[in-house]
Amino acid sequence: MAHHACLLTFWLFLIMPMWCLSTNKNECIYQGEEGTQGFYQDGDVILGGLFPLHSSPVATERAFQSKPAAVEYKDFSSRALRWMRTMTFAVAEINQRQDLLPKLSLGYHIHDSCDDIPVSVKRSLLLVNGQPEKERGASCADVRRQPSPVIVGDASSGVSMAVLRTLGSFQIPLVSYFASCSCLSNKKEFPSFMRTMPSDEFQIKALAKLVHYFQWSWVGLIGVDLDYARFAIQLFLKESVRYNVCPAYVHFYPVILSKEALRELMNIIRDSTATVILNFSRESTLQTILQECRRQNITHLQWIASEAWATSNALWGDFSDLLQGTLGFAIRKGEIPSLYRYLTLLNTSNIQTSHFLSEFWEDTFNFACTGRESLDDVYTLYSDVSQLRVSYNVYKAVYLIAHALHDMSTCVPGQGPFHNGTCGSLKYLLPWQVCLLSYMKRANFTTLGEDVSFDEHGDPIASYDLMSWQVASDGSLQLVKVGFYDASLKDETNLVINDSVIMWHSGNKVCAPVSVCSQSCLPGSRKARRKGEPICCFDCIPCAEGEISNETDSNDCLRCSREMWPNQARDQCLPKVLEYLSFWEPLGIVLWVVSTIGACLTVAVLCVFVMYRNTPVIQGNNMELSFMLLLFLCVCFLIGLTFIGKPTDWRCQIRYTAFGISFALCIACILAKTTVVLMAFRATLPGSDVMKWFGPAKQRFSVIFCSCIQALVCIIWLTIKPPFAANRTQFLSATIIVECDVGSEIGFWFVLGYIGLLACTCFLTAFLARKLPDNFNEAKFITFSMVIFFAVWITFIPVYVSTRGKYMVAVHVFAILASAFGLLLCIFTPKCYVVLLRPEKNIRKNMMKK
Known part of the structure; x- marks a missing residue:
């Protein structure tokens, strides 16, 4: 605990704004970058938010002789902007309700995490400590925005881990909407973490069963060199043993792919006999890989998507020929009423109030602003509400916090979750008193017809849709649900697949691609391991005299009883023929x-x-x-x-x-x-x-x-x-x-x-x-x-x-x-x-x- 406190103190002095440091104690002087870009609305309780609006930092050389300039980012995510606006929509919707927090108003303070650990940690500290207005000379109490006792974020598992390690000493809850790494379920290391995104542990079980279902025993595994991919692939390797699935290769590539790293990855993929490849990556990195696959004419791969990009429309436009037939498990979809109207109710007058909205508007209309633009006239990921999956998780995260606050406000003394049945206090909502986190863990509510509850690790009950990437009549991406995985069901029935709806990479609807190291041994033969090779690489040897195998890929042949004998195919024991000198032979x-x-x-x-x-x-x-x-x-x-x-x-x-x-x-x-x-x-x-x-x-x-x-x-x-x-x-x-x-x-x-x-x-x-x-x-x-x-x-x-x-x-x-x-x-x-x-x-x- 002391170690964490020291780290926190270090961060506070290094990057946090300093308050009231002038000789005049009533004058507030702000130290450091102000970070004013974001969405803010005042309320009785301010919910913090971290979303990866920008990503892919532009590399610059640092001379270390002057203060570095602000980092620039290449990519702007309209999808992440939709997530931000979904959070503000949920807050607005809750504030209008009379049955939920009737005497308490919610506000929000949302920042761009840039999908970058230093930026995310810095802005999370800004959220939990408050931030001044731009006016100088006013008293600190007058200008300081309320600190956020809880943060909704972040999308990345690695970024979420960094934020948790910084704020964890103070038990400040972090509710993630997209961080799926199973490592975050470790309550000893991350006690204040909750999420509306299922853990990768369930996704990996679903992926392993999917691979086994289509009899793919030879699979390539690649992933970005981050905790998310490392833990996911480690879990997959462990789970795949149950189904005799072997990795043809396991390769981690850096977040920023150099030419050497990309060449190494392509050599591994090209030289392998595996045709099915499972990728744990982000969209931007995958774009670079797909570009190189096309350049080297590696077009035969059957891609299996992790939930991180299983419904990513952004990849389809340039790589539809490579990604057709892709399969992936996507988190549960929701239909949020009135969200589309809320998202598209923008015009030139109100977008000027937000730097984020202005950037989006300029990017959407190519800086040609006439004042008559409307989002109804163009397609953008921001206003696409056909696949509300991560947005739905954001929506549920806000409602989780709201229900926890509501339970706290309606708590009856003597029946509370704390010592002697005491209740938490809304008047002094201090994160380190663990009040809000305790109520969040106990939350159980219904939203949009779905029952939302959490297990002992703070994870929701896992449920995924199996999505098939298919070409629509107009050439756009059509995400077709071809099955589902429900972790609440028994192991024999939790995966359901409708094969007839799947369209494979080759355009074939009947035959799934084959990805094996060795062809299956038919009944009547057994597998013989190849020395020094994985278990999935074997030769097929016919059963010996008097033995059968009645299963495909049998490891051993079974000897028939003394009264039985194999048929010609050696896959069935038949009663032996009685031999004696007959009258009619x-x-x-x-x-x-x-x-x-x-x-x-x-x-x-x-x-x-x-x-x-x-x-x-x-x-x-x-x-x-x-x-x-x-x-x-x-x-x-x-x-x-x-x-x-x-x-x-x-x-x-x-x-x-x-x-x-x-x-x-x-x-x-x-x-x-x-x-x-x-x-x-x-x-x-x-x-x-x-x-x-x-x-x-x-x-x-x-x-x-x-x-x-x-x-x-x-x-x-x-x-x-x-x-x-x-x-x-x-x-x-x-x-x-x-x-x-x-x-x-x-x-x-x-x-x-x-x-x-x-x-x-x-x-x-x-x-x-x-x-x-x-x-x-x-x-x-x-x-x-x-x-x-x-x-x-x-x-x-x-x-x-x-x-x-x-x-x-x-x-x-x-x-x-x-x-x-x-x-x-x-x-x-x-x-x-x-x-x-x-x-x-x-x-x-x-x-x-x-």
């Missing part, structure tokens, strides 16, 4: 057709044997065992059908047990036939009675006995760990293999092993009997059949083990069919040949030949 059709043919051939052979059962060929080769073998072979062919179709538990159990038992029966029949042939020749030896052990009953018993062993194995297998239907899911496969799990591997191989054992025994027996002296020796044909049988099943084992799914089943069926056909053809084809084609050999005499 080509492979299944071939197998069941061959199985049916095999069964039919077996039945046909059986019919031949039945028809010719009394012939020597049929009777001489153990007819009963032949009939049994044909019956079991038919079953073997039909067993192949149980391997086709969708597996179920009962089908799996039937197929393996039927397969094992049927082949055991077949091989047992062949073994019995071979043994009988071998023993029959040994029985012819003198004294041999071996054939009594191989009669028909014994043959049937041997077949049943051999088969019962296989049946017992199958029963044990089904009891302990039976076969069952299983779904084989694999992560790197698009199918679910539905197959029969053998359950017990030991049981399965035991069944095969027993069939192999019977086949080996049969083969050895047949091999021993192959050269027995018989005209039609069946043993050699059995030997051939066993060779085929072994060849099939020895080949089957490695192929069966190495395959999966329906092909494994097909191998199994093929082995069954091949071995069955081998037995059928080798054993019964020669007999059928003789019976059907060589009947002359089918006689007993021929059978008895040696």
Whole structure:
């Protein structure tokens, strides 16, 4: 506090007018520049005002040998003059009201801040200390104007901060109508600051959501090197992280752009791939940038305006081709009744009373004053009330102060905001007693249909209109509202945009411009960061086998479950295809057709044997065992059908047990036939009675006995760990293999092993009997059949083990069919040949030949 007091004392002695310093204490001598240019009206309470009527100081060399001349400024702002006059209009309107401050009149004292910190600080001190009239020699009390206990201003955040740091020690309220820097919400540093302009914190949130809405992930950020732009861009960088928006570049340029600074900025913009550029700047500086953009033919940019120039008509005339399609959030617009009439009610007689009005009049009519000029005949920003946004903020600032004064004047003792419910005093309105500021913070009123209130930081509830810069039919700027942002709504609904109304820079109404570092990764791929580059720069990599991504710009691919598999685009998990040997697929059709043919051939052979059962060929080769073998072979062919179709538990159990038992029966029949042939020749030896052990009953018993062993194995297998239907899911496969799990591997191989054992025994027996002296020796044909049988099943084992799914089943069926056909053809084809084609050999005499 002491530090601030010292600074204030320094300013007071340096630039403040000195009062009553002559030897005659009743004579007032004014020290320093008088600063008489402005608007003043007396009243019970004088409201101070600071507005940037002039800007862009002309650079001059200072010799430091004489008093510097007054600074000249290049730019005169008709818009700022409208703001000044809006303040005087609001004061006049309040003074005419009977419901607001009926016993108190308001006055105003308005100065030009020149958008310059030294000038603003100096004139703010003039406002809070009062100012003398020009007459000399009068007493100080008679000539001194009332000090202002509150100031409406300034437009710039940086200027407002400087004024606050100077006057802050005395808690003199400053109500800004256009300063938006979020830093001003810091009540520890700026306790006496309030504003009717929303904080940049809300504007930045709206801008970040806007950029995200149009999927602009690669954005250029530039701003003037002042607190306003620095805090705004810092907030944007922080907020944009939520939406994965990256800055293509961040550049601050000086307030006065030199050739070197302008060249550096242009190089950055030209070399970047970003087509969307967000600028936090003032109008005058932006004009210089746009001129250079046109000179260098940089005309492809989609400009995003900060609220500082989102509705600036002054930029349109010379740069409509560059700014068409510009988007920006503008503060809430208001319609102030009778303001237009008040602004245009000027003539040559009353403008002479104000230096500001005279300068405006001369600038508007090019110094050609005839006395018949009227503002109704010309267009000027001063009288343009179609976009009353900042002017509306000025209007609300005056009403804020008026309502605070009204609440103070109507305060009931004991119900006031101060200690023990005391009220503030209008009689002694001292700023450092914090009376007025306390009432202003509590203010809650309605003006022009809008409810005005403030949060704990002294900021109003933020509400913005999204404006699109479009060309009107006459070539003028048409600011079209295409959406809005309301901070009082939920985050999901606070931004509303009507895309169909937007006209883009290219003149296209359909497609928004693209501004990305990398094109979006479509579903089915994922983003892969580029090393050393921002997060928005990436490559797109297709998802791996078994993985999907169903969102655009997905960071990771998701693995499908074991029962699911990606579609071809890899953006959706679909149920896996069930794979099994179906009856209606080509492979299944071939197998069941061959199985049916095999069964039919077996039945046909059986019919031949039945028809010719009394012939020597049929009777001489153990007819009963032949009939049994044909019956079991038919079953073997039909067993192949149980391997086709969708597996179920009962089908799996039937197929393996039927397969094992049927082949055991077949091989047992062949073994019995071979043994009988071998023993029959040994029985012819003198004294041999071996054939009594191989009669028909014994043959049937041997077949049943051999088969019962296989049946017992199958029963044990089904009891302990039976076969069952299983779904084989694999992560790197698009199918679910539905197959029969053998359950017990030991049981399965035991069944095969027993069939192999019977086949080996049969083969050895047949091999021993192959050269027995018989005209039609069946043993050699059995030997051939066993060779085929072994060849099939020895080949089957490695192929069966190495395959999966329906092909494994097909191998199994093929082995069954091949071995069955081998037995059928080798054993019964020669007999059928003789019976059907060589009947002359089918006689007993021929059978008895040696």
